[in-house]
Amino acid sequence: MTVQEILAYIKEHPANKVKVAIADIDGVLRGKYISAEKFASVMEGRIGFCDVTFGWDVGDVAYDNVKFTGWHTGYPDALVKLDLDTFRQIPWENDIPFFLGDFLDHQDTPAYTCPRQLLRKIQTEAQQAGFLPYFSQEFEWFNFAETPESAHEKGFKNLKPLTPGMFGYSILRSSLGSEYMNDLFDLLTKFGVPIEGLHTETGPGVYEAAIKYAPVLQAADQAILFKTAVKEIAYKYGIMATFMAKFSEDLPGCSGHVHQSLWDKNAKKNLFYEESDPEKMSELMKNYIAGQLYCLPHILPMIAPTVNSYKRLVEGAWAPTTLTWGIDNRTVALRALPGSIKATRLETRVVGSDTNPYLALSACLAAGLYGIKHKIKLQQPATKGNGYKDLSHGVLPQNLHEATQRMKQSPIAKELFGEQFVEHFTLTREWEWKQYAKVVTDWELKRYFEII
Structure with missing residues (x-):
């Protein structure tokens, strides 16, 4: 209009x-x-x-x-x-x-504090280099038959999931409370957040949605509006939706995987695709992957921003722990999906559902562009089989404090995002860790109260 x-x-x-x-x-x-x-x-x-x-x-x-x-x-x-x-x-x-x-x-x-402005800046850098980034973010989240009042009264314990048990991709369960699921699909699309797929995921009351790809800033807008819109629509049905990365130690975590590709400035050619390559991956795509692998330890708080994020990034929880890549492998940090001239793309699987989409997409794009700018060769072989056991190229930082200190001291992070942003952002993450560190948890009371 x-x-x-x-x-x-x-x-x-x-x-x-x-x-x-x-x-x-x-x-x-x-x-x-x-x-x-x-x-x-x-x-x-x-x-x-x-x-x-x-x-x-x-x-x-x-x-x-x-x-x-x-x-x-x-x-x-x-x-x-x-x-x-x-x-x-x-x-x-x-x-x-x-x-x-x-x-x-x-x-x-x-x-410099504005996440949307940061993504604008990196999008401009991509365009100046001749690339049109197309991105999308997909989300998993838990749904509970609770209200804000009832959840607070229960101390966020013993919450009632929308449906019981583990039932991923369930046609049966998606028909239970179908009004809510249909409203999510239809109202989000009307709201300018087009949904390509919506289904139950493994876990009680867990849904997963794939949002249609778009130019990177629009994709981030769609992603951030998706999270708030889901919560608002859920309220209509007496449901609470949470995008915590790890709600329970006994259940899988919730991802916010980022799919990405670079196209020519006219959006006619997918620059990640190469017909003559055995894997159909262009050298540009390989540089992009190599850049992300190289930068991930320096920028991790942007895609794992909370204390809770790192409780998802553990072995066997459908989230990566190692600096690995592979072709259509769901145990690695970076899952390459080559083959089709239109759909060849990279999926960054480290990203959780608790992320700020502007920062998560900024991190993925800037790291990939770093690999292209510096012509980093993808010498690391693709991981085949269990990526959790491939420790040959290192592991991700294991908590928010460790990751934040790595980013705070990193000249690479400052090159990618600017010193002012890195200083401000890492100070906010230090604050987050400090708030966590001073709290006495239920785990400590149960473990130490009587015995120590």
């Missing part, structure tokens, strides 16, 4: 308001409603939004260790520029108009 058509739609909409949102560092959408009149005055300008958005954690507790904002700055308003290309209607809210925005700093330039 043109600017004039958008404005006309909003003026004619009976709600007389617009919903706007931005993504914080954890991938949580923070937003508000504004009047149609207010929107008309800022739609091609700027709107004020308190910069505490990048000064607190997921629990709204203010960081005490970042420079961008804090008590030392007085938490002023930052500027948000709405992206009119993200216009969509929210079908479960009477088609209220909705927009995403980008944070600017106080000099009206892209804020």
Whole structure:
């Protein structure tokens, strides 16, 4: 729609308001409603939004260790520029108009703390190199027959899953509560988040969805809107959806695998495909894979951002632990899917469902481009068989603290994302680890209370 058509739609909409949102560092959408009149005055300008958005954690507790904002700055308003290309209607809210925005700093330039601005920057670098990145992210998540109130009352223990038992790809179970599943598929598509596939995954009440591929920024928009939209649609049915990477030690974790390919600037040719290669993989694709393998230990917090992330990245839990790649192998970090001229792509399997899509896609793309820029040869052979046992090229950092220190000290991370972003982001991850480290857990009480 043109600017004039958008404005006309909003003026004619009976709600007389617009919903706007931005993504914080954890991938949580923070937003508000504004009047149609207010929107008309800022739609091609700027709107004020308190910069505490990048000064607190997921629990709204203010960081005490970042420079961008804090008590030392007085938490002023930052500027948000709405992206009119993200216009969509929210079908479960009477088609209220909705927009995403980008944070600017106080000099009206892209804020180094803004995840969407970071992905814009890396997308531009790819385009300047002659590439059009196409990406998609798929998600697994648990669904519980609970409300926020009942889950809090239970202390998040003994929650009732939407369906019992382990039943992946179940036609039977997907018919139980089919109204919810059908609403997910239909309403998400109407919301501009086109779903290619939706099914039950192994685990009680677990679903998996594949989102249609798109240019990388649009793909990240779709992914972040998917996570919030699923939760909002679930609320309608008295259901809580969680995208935690590992809900239970006894159950598989939840992935957020990223699929990616590079095309020519006219989107006519998949540059990862090579007919003459025995595996149908171009040298460009091999450079891209080599770049990711090389960079993964330096950027891991961007694709495993929480304490909980690393409880998914354990042997035998359908998530990788080693620096490996393979062809159609689900036990490695990078799963190459060559063959078709249209569908040849790379799947980064380290990524969990708890990620900020803007940061996860930024990490994958920047690392792959690093391999192309530096012409890194894919000398590491493809892993065949069990990738968990292939330790020949190293393993991933095993917790958030270890991974954060590696990224914080990495010149590669700073080259890829800029020193200011790396400093801010790693400080937020240090904060996250500090909050975890001071908590006395149920495990400690059960293990030590009586015996020690």
